[in-house]
Protein backbone atom coordinates (compact mmCIF):
# COMPACT_ATOMS: atom_id res chain seq x y z
CA UNK A 1 0.00 0.00 0.00
CA UNK A 2 3.00 2.31 0.18
CA UNK A 3 4.18 1.73 -3.35
CA UNK A 4 2.76 5.03 -4.46
CA UNK A 5 4.83 7.05 -1.97
CA UNK A 6 7.06 9.64 -3.63
CA UNK A 7 10.60 8.44 -4.20
CA UNK A 8 13.19 9.11 -1.58
CA UNK A 9 10.86 8.77 1.37
CA UNK A 10 11.62 5.66 3.39
CA UNK A 11 8.90 3.07 3.68
CA UNK A 12 7.75 2.24 7.19
CA UNK A 13 9.10 -1.19 8.17
CA UNK A 14 7.23 -1.72 11.39
CA UNK A 15 3.55 -2.66 11.01
CA UNK A 16 2.60 -0.19 13.74
CA UNK A 17 4.28 2.59 11.79
CA UNK A 18 2.44 1.55 8.66
CA UNK A 19 -0.89 1.69 10.48
CA UNK A 20 -0.07 5.10 11.93
CA UNK A 21 0.90 6.45 8.52
CA UNK A 22 -2.28 5.12 7.01
CA UNK A 23 -4.36 6.67 9.81
CA UNK A 24 -2.64 10.00 9.17
CA UNK A 25 -3.53 9.85 5.47
CA UNK A 26 -7.11 8.97 6.29
CA UNK A 27 -7.37 11.92 8.68
CA UNK A 28 -5.91 14.25 6.10
CA UNK A 29 -8.57 13.30 3.61
CA UNK A 30 -11.17 14.59 6.04
CA UNK A 31 -9.58 18.04 6.16
CA UNK A 32 -10.96 20.74 3.92
CA UNK A 33 -8.93 21.21 0.77
CA UNK A 34 -5.68 22.75 2.02
CA UNK A 35 -4.98 24.34 -1.33
CA UNK A 36 -7.84 26.73 -0.71
CA UNK A 37 -6.15 28.23 2.35
CA UNK A 38 -4.16 31.44 2.04
CA UNK A 39 -1.53 29.76 4.19
CA UNK A 40 -0.88 27.13 1.56
CA UNK A 41 -0.72 29.66 -1.25
CA UNK A 42 1.65 31.86 0.74
CA UNK A 43 3.91 28.88 1.33
CA UNK A 44 4.16 28.30 -2.42
CA UNK A 45 4.64 31.99 -3.17
CA UNK A 46 7.75 32.26 -1.04
CA UNK A 47 9.54 30.00 -3.50
CA UNK A 48 9.11 32.63 -6.22
CA UNK A 49 10.85 35.40 -4.28
CA UNK A 50 14.47 36.20 -5.13
CA UNK A 51 17.18 36.05 -2.45
CA UNK A 52 19.99 37.95 -4.11
CA UNK A 53 19.83 41.04 -1.93
CA UNK A 54 19.89 38.99 1.25
CA UNK A 55 22.97 37.26 -0.06
CA UNK A 56 24.52 40.63 -0.90
CA UNK A 57 23.71 41.96 2.56
CA UNK A 58 25.46 39.02 4.19
CA UNK A 59 28.56 39.54 2.05
CA UNK A 60 28.52 43.24 2.87
CA UNK A 61 28.09 42.48 6.60
CA UNK A 62 31.19 40.30 6.57
CA UNK A 63 33.22 42.92 4.71
CA UNK A 64 32.13 45.69 7.07
CA UNK A 65 32.02 43.70 10.30
CA UNK A 66 35.01 41.33 9.82
CA UNK A 67 34.79 37.56 9.72
CA UNK A 68 33.51 35.90 12.88
CA UNK A 69 35.51 33.98 15.48
CA UNK A 70 36.79 30.54 14.49
CA UNK A 71 34.34 28.82 16.81
CA UNK A 72 31.34 30.32 14.97
CA UNK A 73 30.04 27.65 12.61
CA UNK A 74 27.85 29.91 10.47
CA UNK A 75 30.44 31.63 8.30
CA UNK A 76 28.03 34.42 7.38
CA UNK A 77 28.16 35.78 10.95
CA UNK A 78 30.55 38.75 11.29
CA UNK A 79 32.37 39.90 14.45
CA UNK A 80 30.52 43.22 14.51
CA UNK A 81 26.77 43.16 13.92
CA UNK A 82 25.90 44.68 10.57
CA UNK A 83 22.57 44.69 8.72
CA UNK A 84 19.43 42.89 9.84
CA UNK A 85 20.88 40.46 12.36
CA UNK A 86 20.73 40.11 15.25
CA UNK A 87 17.47 41.96 15.78
CA UNK A 88 18.42 43.14 19.29
CA UNK A 89 21.68 44.71 18.14
CA UNK A 90 22.89 47.49 15.94
CA UNK A 91 22.49 51.21 15.39
CA UNK A 92 18.89 51.43 14.35
CA UNK A 93 17.55 53.09 11.31
CA UNK A 94 13.99 52.22 10.30
CA UNK A 95 13.98 48.52 9.44
CA UNK A 96 17.80 48.74 9.50
CA UNK A 97 17.61 50.42 6.11
CA UNK A 98 20.76 52.22 4.91
CA UNK A 99 21.22 55.64 6.53
CA UNK A 100 21.26 58.37 3.88
CA UNK A 101 23.66 60.60 5.76
CA UNK A 102 24.01 62.73 2.64
CA UNK A 103 20.36 63.47 1.94
CA UNK A 104 21.05 64.14 -1.72
CA UNK A 105 21.39 60.35 -1.95
CA UNK A 106 17.72 59.69 -1.25
CA UNK A 107 17.12 59.82 -5.00
CA UNK A 108 18.75 56.39 -5.26
CA UNK A 109 15.96 54.77 -3.25
CA UNK A 110 12.34 53.88 -4.01
CA UNK A 111 11.26 55.18 -0.61
CA UNK A 112 12.79 57.31 2.12
CA UNK A 113 11.88 57.31 5.79
CA UNK A 114 12.32 60.63 7.55
CA UNK A 115 11.66 61.30 11.18
CA UNK A 116 9.89 64.47 12.27
CA UNK A 117 10.53 64.78 16.00
CA UNK A 118 8.15 67.61 16.76
CA UNK A 119 5.51 67.80 19.50
CA UNK A 120 5.11 71.55 19.78
CA UNK A 121 1.65 71.25 18.28
CA UNK A 122 0.37 68.98 21.06
CA UNK A 123 -2.59 70.26 23.07
CA UNK A 124 -2.60 67.63 25.82
CA UNK A 125 0.40 65.47 26.63
CA UNK A 126 3.65 65.85 24.70
CA UNK A 127 6.19 63.16 23.86
CA UNK A 128 5.87 62.49 20.14
CA UNK A 129 9.23 64.15 19.55
CA UNK A 130 10.53 60.74 20.56
CA UNK A 131 8.23 59.00 18.07
CA UNK A 132 10.75 58.54 15.25
CA UNK A 133 13.33 56.98 17.57
CA UNK A 134 10.70 54.81 19.25
CA UNK A 135 9.48 53.48 15.94
CA UNK A 136 13.01 52.93 14.61
CA UNK A 137 13.99 51.03 17.74
CA UNK A 138 11.19 48.48 17.60
CA UNK A 139 11.25 48.26 13.80
CA UNK A 140 14.44 46.25 14.29
CA UNK A 141 12.16 43.41 15.31
CA UNK A 142 10.99 42.92 11.76
CA UNK A 143 12.30 40.95 8.87
CA UNK A 144 11.60 42.55 5.49
CA UNK A 145 9.47 39.56 4.47
CA UNK A 146 5.71 39.17 4.94
CA UNK A 147 4.37 35.65 4.71
CA UNK A 148 0.74 36.37 3.95
CA UNK A 149 1.28 38.73 1.03
CA UNK A 150 4.43 37.00 -0.19
CA UNK A 151 6.50 40.17 -0.33
CA UNK A 152 10.15 40.67 0.59
CA UNK A 153 10.86 44.39 0.81
CA UNK A 154 14.62 43.82 0.76
CA UNK A 155 14.40 41.99 -2.52
CA UNK A 156 11.65 43.97 -4.20
CA UNK A 157 12.32 47.60 -3.35
CA UNK A 158 15.00 49.94 -2.02
CA UNK A 159 14.48 51.89 1.19
CA UNK A 160 16.67 54.35 3.07
CA UNK A 161 16.39 56.30 6.29
CA UNK A 162 17.33 59.96 5.95
CA UNK A 163 17.29 60.53 9.70
CA UNK A 164 15.33 63.37 11.27
CA UNK A 165 14.32 66.84 10.21
CA UNK A 166 15.92 69.55 12.38
CA UNK A 167 12.79 70.92 14.04
CA UNK A 168 12.70 73.91 16.40
CA UNK A 169 10.96 72.80 19.62
CA UNK A 170 9.50 76.14 20.63
CA UNK A 171 8.47 77.38 17.21
CA UNK A 172 5.72 75.79 15.20
CA UNK A 173 6.06 77.92 12.08
CA UNK A 174 9.85 77.58 11.78
CA UNK A 175 9.44 73.84 12.27
CA UNK A 176 6.75 73.75 9.58
CA UNK A 177 9.14 75.51 7.18
CA UNK A 178 11.88 72.99 7.94
CA UNK A 179 9.47 70.07 7.48
CA UNK A 180 8.09 71.36 4.19
CA UNK A 181 11.62 71.88 2.89
CA UNK A 182 12.63 68.34 3.86
CA UNK A 183 9.54 66.69 2.42
CA UNK A 184 9.75 68.66 -0.83
CA UNK A 185 13.38 67.61 -1.17
CA UNK A 186 12.58 63.92 -0.77
CA UNK A 187 9.48 64.07 -2.96
CA UNK A 188 11.32 65.98 -5.70
CA UNK A 189 14.01 63.32 -5.76
CA UNK A 190 11.40 60.78 -6.86
CA UNK A 191 11.75 58.77 -3.66
CA UNK A 192 8.47 58.14 -1.83
CA UNK A 193 8.47 60.16 1.42
CA UNK A 194 7.46 58.23 4.56
CA UNK A 195 7.26 60.56 7.54
CA UNK A 196 7.34 59.39 11.14
CA UNK A 197 6.00 62.01 13.55
CA UNK A 198 5.75 63.87 15.60
CA UNK A 199 2.32 65.17 16.45
CA UNK A 200 -0.37 65.65 13.84
CA UNK A 201 0.43 69.32 13.25
CA UNK A 202 3.09 68.05 10.83
CA UNK A 203 0.33 66.96 8.45
CA UNK A 204 0.08 70.45 7.00
CA UNK A 205 3.79 71.08 6.29
CA UNK A 206 4.15 67.52 4.94
CA UNK A 207 1.30 67.95 2.46
CA UNK A 208 2.57 71.43 1.59
CA UNK A 209 5.99 69.94 0.80
CA UNK A 210 4.46 67.55 -1.71
CA UNK A 211 1.88 69.97 -3.09
CA UNK A 212 4.45 72.60 -4.01
CA UNK A 213 6.33 70.14 -6.23
CA UNK A 214 3.42 69.42 -8.52
CA UNK A 215 0.71 71.17 -10.50
CA UNK A 216 -1.46 68.07 -10.07
CA UNK A 217 -4.21 67.63 -7.52
CA UNK A 218 -3.85 65.64 -4.31
CA UNK A 219 -6.48 63.79 -2.29
CA UNK A 220 -5.95 62.76 1.34
CA UNK A 221 -7.00 59.66 3.25
CA UNK A 222 -6.83 60.44 6.95
CA UNK A 223 -7.16 57.78 9.66
CA UNK A 224 -8.01 59.28 13.04
CA UNK A 225 -10.46 59.50 15.92
CA UNK A 226 -10.18 63.28 15.62
CA UNK A 227 -11.22 65.55 12.75
CA UNK A 228 -8.15 67.84 12.96
CA UNK A 229 -9.66 70.45 10.68
CA UNK A 230 -10.23 73.57 12.77
CA UNK A 231 -8.34 76.72 11.83
CA UNK A 232 -6.50 77.32 15.09
CA UNK A 233 -6.33 75.82 18.56
CA UNK A 234 -4.92 77.67 21.58
CA UNK A 235 -4.14 80.50 19.17
CA UNK A 236 -1.75 78.45 17.00
CA UNK A 237 -1.75 75.85 14.21
CA UNK A 238 -1.69 72.93 16.61
CA UNK A 239 -2.16 69.20 15.93
CA UNK A 240 -5.89 69.76 15.74
CA UNK A 241 -5.56 71.87 12.56
CA UNK A 242 -3.58 70.22 9.73
CA UNK A 243 -6.45 69.67 7.28
CA UNK A 244 -7.81 73.20 7.51
CA UNK A 245 -4.49 74.52 6.22
CA UNK A 246 -3.79 71.62 3.85
CA UNK A 247 -7.13 72.02 2.12
CA UNK A 248 -6.42 75.73 1.73
CA UNK A 249 -3.62 74.79 -0.66
CA UNK A 250 -4.79 75.36 -4.23
CA UNK A 251 -4.18 71.78 -5.39
CA UNK A 252 -5.51 69.96 -2.30
CA UNK A 253 -9.32 69.98 -2.61
CA UNK A 254 -11.29 69.50 0.61
CA UNK A 255 -13.83 67.32 -1.20
CA UNK A 256 -11.02 64.77 -1.69
CA UNK A 257 -10.26 64.60 2.02
CA UNK A 258 -11.55 61.30 3.41
CA UNK A 259 -11.47 60.98 7.18
CA UNK A 260 -11.86 57.45 8.51
CA UNK A 261 -12.53 56.46 12.12
CA UNK A 262 -13.66 59.85 13.40
CA UNK A 263 -15.84 59.84 16.49
CA UNK A 264 -16.07 59.77 20.25
CA UNK A 265 -15.90 62.65 22.70
CA UNK A 266 -12.82 64.43 21.41
CA UNK A 267 -14.06 65.95 18.17
CA UNK A 268 -14.36 69.71 18.68
CA UNK A 269 -17.58 71.20 17.28
CA UNK A 270 -15.48 73.89 15.67
CA UNK A 271 -13.84 71.21 13.52
CA UNK A 272 -17.19 69.68 12.59
CA UNK A 273 -18.40 73.06 11.31
CA UNK A 274 -15.35 73.32 9.01
CA UNK A 275 -15.75 69.72 7.80
CA UNK A 276 -19.40 70.49 6.96
CA UNK A 277 -18.62 73.77 5.22
CA UNK A 278 -15.83 72.28 3.15
CA UNK A 279 -17.71 69.06 2.44
CA UNK A 280 -15.00 66.67 3.53
CA UNK A 281 -15.94 62.99 3.78
CA UNK A 282 -16.19 61.47 7.22
CA UNK A 283 -16.54 57.71 7.70
CA UNK A 284 -17.08 56.96 11.37
CA UNK A 285 -15.98 53.85 13.21
CA UNK A 286 -19.62 52.76 13.18
CA UNK A 287 -19.88 53.29 9.41
CA UNK A 288 -16.82 51.11 8.92
CA UNK A 289 -18.25 48.43 11.16
CA UNK A 290 -21.55 48.36 9.30
CA UNK A 291 -20.10 48.49 5.79
CA UNK A 292 -17.20 46.18 6.45
CA UNK A 293 -13.56 46.73 5.61
CA UNK A 294 -13.70 46.08 1.87
CA UNK A 295 -16.64 48.37 1.25
CA UNK A 296 -15.02 51.09 3.39
CA UNK A 297 -11.84 50.88 1.34
CA UNK A 298 -13.78 50.99 -1.90
CA UNK A 299 -15.79 54.02 -0.83
CA UNK A 300 -12.78 55.88 0.59
CA UNK A 301 -10.76 55.31 -2.58
CA UNK A 302 -13.62 56.48 -4.74
CA UNK A 303 -13.98 59.74 -2.82
CA UNK A 304 -10.27 60.43 -2.33
CA UNK A 305 -9.34 59.76 -5.97
CA UNK A 306 -12.29 61.56 -7.53
CA UNK A 307 -10.73 63.98 -10.02
CA UNK A 308 -7.23 64.02 -8.49
CA UNK A 309 -3.92 62.51 -9.58
CA UNK A 310 -2.41 61.39 -6.29
CA UNK A 311 -3.46 60.44 -2.80
CA UNK A 312 -1.58 61.15 0.42
CA UNK A 313 -2.05 58.95 3.47
CA UNK A 314 -2.10 60.32 7.00
CA UNK A 315 -2.27 57.70 9.72
CA UNK A 316 -2.82 58.84 13.29
CA UNK A 317 -1.97 55.94 15.58
CA UNK A 318 -4.76 57.06 17.93
CA UNK A 319 -7.29 55.89 15.33
CA UNK A 320 -6.63 52.45 16.81
CA UNK A 321 -8.38 51.70 20.09
CA UNK A 322 -6.34 53.19 22.93
CA UNK A 323 -6.19 49.82 24.62
CA UNK A 324 -3.76 48.79 21.88
CA UNK A 325 -1.88 52.07 21.62
CA UNK A 326 -1.36 53.58 25.08
CA UNK A 327 1.63 55.58 23.89
CA UNK A 328 -0.13 58.48 22.26
CA UNK A 329 -0.97 62.09 23.04
CA UNK A 330 -4.79 62.01 22.94
CA UNK A 331 -5.95 58.46 23.70
CA UNK A 332 -9.58 57.67 22.80
CA UNK A 333 -11.44 54.39 23.36
CA UNK A 334 -13.58 52.84 20.67
CA UNK A 335 -11.07 52.92 17.83
CA UNK A 336 -10.06 50.39 15.20
CA UNK A 337 -8.96 46.93 16.11
CA UNK A 338 -5.38 46.48 14.90
CA UNK A 339 -6.46 44.00 12.22
CA UNK A 340 -9.01 46.47 10.86
CA UNK A 341 -6.53 49.33 10.80
CA UNK A 342 -3.88 47.30 9.01
CA UNK A 343 -6.33 45.99 6.43
CA UNK A 344 -7.66 49.49 5.77
CA UNK A 345 -4.19 51.04 5.41
CA UNK A 346 -3.10 48.25 3.03
CA UNK A 347 -6.30 48.59 1.05
CA UNK A 348 -5.85 52.33 0.56
CA UNK A 349 -2.18 51.89 -0.39
CA UNK A 350 -3.13 49.29 -3.00
CA UNK A 351 -4.08 52.13 -5.36
CA UNK A 352 -0.81 53.96 -4.73
CA UNK A 353 0.13 56.95 -2.57
CA UNK A 354 2.33 60.00 -3.06
CA UNK A 355 3.56 59.99 0.52
CA UNK A 356 2.50 59.00 3.99
CA UNK A 357 2.84 60.10 7.57
CA UNK A 358 2.53 58.01 10.71
CA UNK A 359 1.90 60.35 13.60
CA UNK A 360 1.20 60.65 17.32
CA UNK A 361 3.36 57.80 18.65
CA UNK A 362 4.52 59.06 22.07
CA UNK A 363 7.07 56.62 23.51
CA UNK A 364 7.12 58.18 27.02
CA UNK A 365 3.56 56.84 27.52
CA UNK A 366 4.15 53.58 25.71
CA UNK A 367 4.18 50.12 27.27
CA UNK A 368 6.49 47.41 25.94
CA UNK A 369 6.94 49.45 22.73
CA UNK A 370 3.48 48.29 21.65
CA UNK A 371 2.36 51.62 20.18
CA UNK A 372 5.61 52.10 18.30
CA UNK A 373 5.33 48.52 17.06
CA UNK A 374 1.84 49.21 15.74
CA UNK A 375 3.16 52.30 13.97
CA UNK A 376 5.96 50.28 12.42
CA UNK A 377 3.45 47.74 11.27
CA UNK A 378 1.27 50.34 9.56
CA UNK A 379 4.28 51.59 7.60
CA UNK A 380 5.58 48.17 6.55
CA UNK A 381 2.08 47.03 5.61
CA UNK A 382 1.69 50.07 3.40
CA UNK A 383 5.06 49.41 1.76
CA UNK A 384 4.14 45.75 1.33
CA UNK A 385 0.85 46.68 -0.32
CA UNK A 386 2.56 49.15 -2.66
CA UNK A 387 5.02 46.45 -3.72
CA UNK A 388 2.41 43.70 -4.01
CA UNK A 389 0.20 45.90 -6.16
CA UNK A 390 2.98 47.33 -8.32
CA UNK A 391 2.27 50.90 -7.18
CA UNK A 392 5.66 51.91 -5.83
CA UNK A 393 6.93 54.86 -7.85
CA UNK A 394 3.54 55.60 -9.40
CA UNK A 395 3.72 59.16 -8.01
CA UNK A 396 6.88 60.02 -9.94
CA UNK A 397 5.22 61.04 -13.17
CA UNK A 398 3.37 63.81 -11.34
CA UNK A 399 6.47 65.65 -10.09
CA UNK A 400 6.50 68.54 -12.52
CA UNK A 401 7.80 71.32 -10.25
CA UNK A 402 10.69 69.69 -8.39
CA UNK A 403 12.70 71.76 -5.92
CA UNK A 404 16.46 71.53 -6.04
CA UNK A 405 18.40 72.03 -2.83
CA UNK A 406 22.20 71.98 -2.94
CA UNK A 407 24.66 70.87 -0.28
CA UNK A 408 24.98 73.59 2.33
CA UNK A 409 28.12 75.57 3.07
CA UNK A 410 28.85 77.07 6.47
CA UNK A 411 30.64 80.36 6.11
CA UNK A 412 31.41 80.91 9.75
CA UNK A 413 28.57 83.30 10.47
CA UNK A 414 25.66 81.90 12.47
CA UNK A 415 23.19 84.76 12.48
CA UNK A 416 21.76 86.57 9.53
CA UNK A 417 20.65 89.61 11.51
CA UNK A 418 22.77 91.88 13.67
CA UNK A 419 20.77 91.41 16.85
CA UNK A 420 20.53 87.65 17.25
CA UNK A 421 19.56 87.66 20.91
CA UNK A 422 16.73 90.14 20.73
CA UNK A 423 13.70 88.74 22.47
CA UNK A 424 10.09 89.73 21.78
Ligand SMILES: [Mn+2]
Nearest residue numbers: 224226316318
Ligand atom coordinates in the same frame (compact mmCIF):
# COMPACT_ATOMS: atom_id res chain seq x y z
MN1 LIG B 1 -5.91 61.92 16.57
